[in-house]
Amino acid sequence: MSTGQIGIIVYSHTGNTLSVAQKLEQALKDSGRAAVILRVEPAGDELPSAASVRIKAAPDVAPYDAVVFASPVHAFSLAPVMKLYLSQISSLTGKEVSCFVTQQLKKPWLGGNRAVRQIAAACRAKGAELKVCGVINWSSGAREEQIKDLIGKLAAR
Numbered sequence: 454m455s456t457g458q459i460g461i462i463v464y465s466h467t468g469n470t471l472s473v474a475q476k477l478e479q480a481l482k483d484s485g486r487a488a489v490i491l492r493v494e495p496a497g498d499e500l501p502s503a504a505s506v507r508i509k510a511a512p513d514v515a516p517y518d519a520v521v522f523a524s525p526v527h528a529f530s531l532a533p534v535m536k537l538y539l540s541q542i543s544s545l546t547g548k549e550v551s552c553f554v555t556q557q558l559k560k561p562w563l564g565g566n567r568a569v570r571q572i573a574a575a576c577r578a579k580g581a582e583l584k585v586c587g588v589i590n591w592s593s594g595a596r597e598e599q600i601k602d603l604i605g606k607l608a609a610r
């Protein structure tokens with residue numbers, strides 16, 4: 454990823470997505486890059502629906518040369534918290550943008566791919582095409598391999 458500051462912007466309800474983000478942060482730091490995790494947090498309801506979601510903590514993307522968005526899959530889609538957050542951020546033009554999502558089910562077509570497409574569309578609306586995207590299938594036996602592969606691809610940029 455970029456040689457400048459990298460923002461890993463994470464929404465995580467139960468900690469799975471955050472744990473992958475922490476491994477990525479460590480890998481980036483190990484390779485000499487300045488990486489920081491920033492949390493997106495909902496206001497009110499702990500697990501808001503698309504109708505009720507509001508954001509309490511919305512990290513600013515402006516200071517980062519590269520951004521990685523990370524979110525769980527909720528109801529075969531991007532989690533409403535991340536969806537709303539992405540609709541509110543400032544321009545991504547000129548930034549290197551990547552993403553990953555985590556989901557419980559074993560196959561990426563059970564929500565993960567759709568969530569990635571939703572992130573891609575939201576980023577495009579803000580002026581950036583995604584460089585690297587990944588789906589981590591939490592109950593899959595290949596999970597650790599998926600995480601390693603994703604981090605390898607992100608850290609190689």
Ligand SMILES: Cc1cc2nc3c(=O)[nH]c(=O)nc-3n(C[C@H](O)[C@H](O)[C@H](O)COP(=O)(O)O)c2cc1C
Binds near residue numbers: 469
């Ligand atoms: C409300 C809700 C809906 C979910 N819907 C899906 C789903 O459609 N497909 C799936 O594979 N996992 C689904 N999950 C599981 C999460 O995507 C999975 O556990 C994810 O790794 C959680 O990430 P987190 O610990 O960072 O919150 C759902 C979880 C919740 C709480």
